[in-house]
Structures are given as structure tokens and as C-alpha cells.
Amino acid sequence: MSAKSTATKPSTAAVVDQWTTLSYQAGFGNHFCSEVLEGALPANMNNPQQCSYGLYCEQLSGTAFTMPRFKNQRTWLYRILPPVVHDLYKKNASTGDVITDFTNEDATPQQLRWKPMAFPKATDKVDFVQGWKTMGGAGDPTLKTGMAVHMYAANTSMGDKCFYNSDGDFLIVPQEGVLKITTEMGKLLVSPHEIVVIPRGIRFTVDVDGAVRGYILEVYNRHFILPDLGPIGANGLANPRDFEHPVAWYEDRDVDYEVVTKFAGKMFSAHMSFSPFNVVAWHGNYVPYKYNLDHFCTMNSVNYDHPDPSIYTVLTCQTDEPGCAVADFVIFPPRWMVQEKTFRPPYYHRNHMSEFMGMVYGHYDAKAEGGFVPGGASLHSIHTAHGPDADTFLQASNADLKPVKFTGGLAFMFESTYMMKVTDYALSCPQLDKDYHKCWQPLPKLFNPKKK
Numbered sequence: 117m118s119a120k121s122t123a124t125k126p127s128t129a130a131v132v133d134q135w136t137t138l139s140y141q142a143g144f145g146n147h148f149c150s151e152v153l154e155g156a157l158p159a160n161m162n163n164p165q166q167c168s169y170g171l172y173c174e175q176l177s178g179t180a181f182t183m184p185r186f187k188n189q190r191t192w193l194y195r196i197l198p199p200v201v202h203d204l205y206k207k208n209a210s211t212g213d214v215i216t217d218f219t220n221e222d223a224t225p226q227q228l229r230w231k232p233m234a235f236p237k238a239t240d241k242v243d244f245v246q247g248w249k250t251m252g253g254a255g256d257p258t259l260k261t262g263m264a265v266h267m268y269a270a271n272t273s274m275g276d277k278c279f280y281n282s283d284g285d286f287l288i289v290p291q292e293g294v295l296k297i298t299t300e301m302g303k304l305l306v307s308p309h310e311i312v313v314i315p316r317g318i319r320f321t322v323d324v325d326g327a328v329r330g331y332i333l334e335v336y337n338r339h340f341i342l343p344d345l346g347p348i349g350a351n352g353l354a355n356p357r358d359f360e361h362p363v364a365w366y367e368d369r370d371v372d373y374e375v376v377t378k379f380a381g382k383m384f385s386a387h388m389s390f391s392p393f394n395v396v397a398w399h400g401n402y403v404p405y406k407y408n409l410d411h412f413c414t415m416n417s418v419n420y421d422h423p424d425p426s427i428y429t430v431l432t433c434q435t436d437e438p439g440c441a442v443a444d445f446v447i448f449p450p451r452w453m454v455q456e457k458t459f460r461p462p463y464y465h466r467n468h469m470s471e472f473m474g475m476v477y478g479h480y481d482a483k484a485e486g487g488f489v490p491g492g493a494s495l496h497s498i499h500t501a502h503g504p505d506a507d508t509f510l511q512a513s514n515a516d517l518k519p520v521k522f523t524g525g526l527a528f529m530f531e532s533t534y535m536m537k538v539t540d541y542a543l544s545c546p547q548l549d550k551d552y553h554k555c556w557q558p559l560p561k562l563f564n565p566k567k568k
């Protein structure tokens with residue numbers, strides 16, 4: 117499949133509006149074509165001896181050249197100058213609170229929960245790349261094994277600075293504030309309720325209009341795919357056509373541009389003398405994309421029992437073992453709950469996988485209001501016992517089971533087969549809820565051998 121589209125370079129007067137009038141190319145996993153100037157894409161070939169308009173041609177690979185065709189990803193870029201033109205990379209003195217190699221971090225079987233992460237003070241200028249705090253993860257990107265969870269909070273645009281991640285792919289869940297993301301393949305406007313995936317190696321910069329906050333899932337190997345649907349059939353959950361990819365956009369600016377990369381967990385910077393967002397045309401299937409979670413087509417039990425949360429999987433990044441994820445991205449969206457004779461909130465459980473949860477808005481049906489809130493987070497590690505708090509248990513086990521539409525919120529889970537280690541930052545920040553475990557202590561003993 118392929119989609120063809122064109123975009124025009126906006127005039128300065130239109131710059132104000134360009135974010136609200138963006139167009140996108142639809143379809144998960146498609147091969148796309150996009151050009152700003154007609155004929156900038158070479159016809160029927162990738163690297164002509166001379167490209168139209170004096171452009172340079174560059175291939176960006178998203179997989180090994182020899183990966184099977186159905187997994188192979190790459191994009192051809194036709195640009196004013198190639199990004200190879202830069203000065204020496206310098207290692208930044210500090211990586212702040214960003215951790216990528218978890219070898220020396222600790223894991224804990226304790227249930228953990230965090231209150232909403234703080235926004236930067238208005239007097240501190242913090243951009244998207246500066247405002248990351250790693251909460252936890254596992255593995256090491258140099259061996260392409262593992263994953264990490266970061267939280268971001270920022271209040272300033274990146275300006276003439278771009279970032280690319282050498283360590284893995286990013287799945288970003290905005291919780292507060294709109295992200296105006298310019299990538300080498302074009303622009304994406306990403307609001308809360310939406311997610312954006314930026315695969316490794318793709319340069320991007322983020323503009324903001326005020327304070328922003330959210331969550332980042334980073335996977336060190338492979339890429340996100342749509343989950344198989346099995347007996348569900350050909351449709352449902354996140355439908356492929358709802359995934360939106362940018363159209364080509366370029367600027368021709370000679371300016372000191374800083375390129376930052378996270379490379380084996382360390383931040384490096386180099387300088388270019390022009391904007392890296394100088395791609396006039398591109399074609400390929402290695403592309404950033406966004407998805408509006410409100411489009412998720414939710415499946416659920418319509419007679420009895422609470423199904424496993426895998427029915428809510430939006431995207432998955434798989435290990436070698438089919439069905440076992442480096443990380444699944446799972447949401448708990450508004451939906452009807454109609455099960456009869458059933459305890460409807462999540463069951464008590466001890467999971468084979470680690471569960472890191474966050475909240476975009478509202479509340480979650482396993483926790484009484486006030487504990488797990490928008491911008492907050494929780495971690496229930498491998499085989500750590502968890503489930504509804506005492507208030508929720510008592511309320512739900514006595515509830516009148518008429519059909520109920522849960523419209524109260526949007527929580528999500530990054531679920532991983534790896535034992536997530538927790539950073540010193542996450543264990544020492546003031547947002548850590550030291551009383552979390554107490555929410556289960558009031559659970560009453562209801563056992564009565566004489567009453568069935």
C-alpha cells in the first residue's frame with residue numbers, strides 16, 4: 117500500500133496557523149510518499165545520479181538491511197544538505213535524571229505509586245529534552261535488550277535544537293499540554309488523548325505553548341506493531357487507518373543548530389550550520405506517527421467475568437517469544453460495563469509481567485478517587501500482589517449490576533516481561549506515595565464457613 121500527498125511550505129504569515137491545518141497520511145505500516153516540490157521524489161528509483169532541485173539523497177534504516185520483507189523498514193529522504201555535515205560530537209557533562217543502563221539499579225517487590233510529577237517553575241526554562249526523569253526500566257541498549265519508562269515535564273520550546281534517540285523507539289503519552297513536533301518527515305500536533313511514536317534515529321524538535329507533562333515508553337529492540345487479533349477477527353482495537361503520519365515539510369535556514377542524541381545512555385551534542393528539517397521529499401515506511409486513543413474500538417465481556425487487560429492493547433513491541441512483550445501499551449478507555457454476576461473492577465492478581473501505569477485524565481476503576489490521579493503513576497512489579505483498594509472492593513462487591521458506562525477516565529499501562537528496576541530518582545522524589553500499601557490494609561475478612 118502507498119499513499120501520495122503533497123504539502124506546501126507555509127509563508128511566514130501562515131506559520132501561526134500551520135499547526136492547526138496539518139494534514140496526515142493514514143494507515144499503520146504503509147509505505148508512504150510525500151513531496152513539497154513537485155518532482156522532488158525521483159520516479160521509479162531511489163538514488164539518481166543527480167536529484168531534482170539539487171537535493172541530496174539519504175537512506176535512514178529502521179531495521180537491518182536483511183530483515184524479512186514484512187519487518188523491513190527504511191525511508192529515503194531528499195534534502196537540502198545531508199545531516200552528515202556537523203562538527204564533533206561532545207559528551208554532555210551530565211545526563212541529569214536520565215538512566216538507560218539498569219545494570220546497577222535495584223528492583224523492588226513493593227507496590228509503588230507516585231503523585232503527579234511537578235511542572236518546572238515558570239522561572240526555570242526547561243525544554244522537552246531537558247525535562248526527563250527516568251522512573252525505571254530493565255536492560256541495556258548497547259545489547260538492544262530491555263526498555264525504560266521516563267516522565268517528562270517542560271515549559272519551553274527546544275528552539276534551534278533537535279534530538280534523536282540512538283537507544284530505542286519512543287512512545288510518548290502526553291498528559292498535559294500540546295506537543296508541536298517537527299520531525300524529518302514533517303510535523304505532528306499531539307494533544308492529550310493522543311500518543312506519538314518516534315522510532316530511533318529520527319530527528320525531531322518539540323515546541324510548546326506552556327507547561328507540558330507526560331510519559332515516555334522506550335523500547336531498546338524492534339518496533340511497535342499492532343497486536344494480532346486472533347478470534348476477534350479482522351477489525352477492532354486500534355484500527356490501522358487511524359494511525360496518522362506526517363507529510364513532508366521543510367525549512368531552508370542557515371543557522372547554528374544543535375543536535376542532541378542519547379547514545380548508549382549518555383547525551384551527546386554536535387552542531388550543524390543549517391536546520392535538519394530540510395527534507396523536501398521522502399518515501400518509505402520508517403516514519404513517526406500519532407494515534408488518537410478516543411478511536412480505540414474496545415472489546416469486553418458481554419455476559420460475565422472480567423477479561424485480562426490484553427484486550428485493551430493498542431501497540432506491542434514483542435520479544436523473540438511470540439506473545440511475550442518487551443512492552444505492551446494498554447489503555448483503559450471509556451466503555452460500557454455490562455457483565456452479570458461479576459466483580460467488575462480489575463481482579464486481585466500477581467502478574468508474570470511488570471505493570472507501570474499512568475493516568476491521562478479522570479480516575480481509574482480499581483482505585484478510589486484521589487489515590488491514582490492524572491499525571492501520577494504506579495508500578496506493580498513481577499508477581500507483586502495488587503488489585504482494587506479496600507474502598508473499591510467493598511463498593512463493587514455490593515454494586516447493583518445494571519449496565520454502566522464508565523466515562524470517568526483514561527488510564528494506561530506499559531506492561532513488560534522484564535523485571536523493571538526503579539531509579540534512585542523515582543524512589544526518593546517527593547511524589548512517591550509512602551502510604552500506598554495502606555490502601556489494601558482495611559480489607560475485611562469476610563470468611564464465614566456457615567454461609568455459602
Ligand SMILES: O=C(O)Cc1cc(O)ccc1O
Nearest residue numbers: 424425461462463471482502
Ligand atoms: O493492575 C491493574 O490495575 C491493571 C489491570 C487491569 C485489569 O483489568 C486486569 C489486570 C490488570 O493488571
Ligand SMILES: [Fe+2]
Nearest residue numbers: 467471496502
Ligand atoms: Fe495489574
